[in-house]
Amino acid sequence: MSILIFLAPASVFLALIGLAAFWWTFRAGQYDDPMGDASRILIEDPADRPLSD
Template identity: 65%
Template sequence: MNIFLMLAPMSIFLALVGLGAFWWTMRSGQYEDPQGDAARILTTDQDDGPL
């Protein structure tokens, strides 16, 4: 029973951390252009890579 009293709050805390990370990525705009990424992989243009 003691392990349950320790693991239950820890699992709730980890779930809240994951939800917070997902919310942060939504607010920062990481999922804004999924169609552009899908089309960009099919182009034959050569770029110099990340700047």
């Protein structure tokens, strides 16, 4: 039962770290254009192809 004294604050601390990481990515603009990312993967770009021998 005494392990809960350690695990409860540790889990709250880890949750706060995850929330801070999410907030940081949200403020940095990581989620601004999800539809643009989805359509850019379909664009044929010759510079992305491997060189053929």
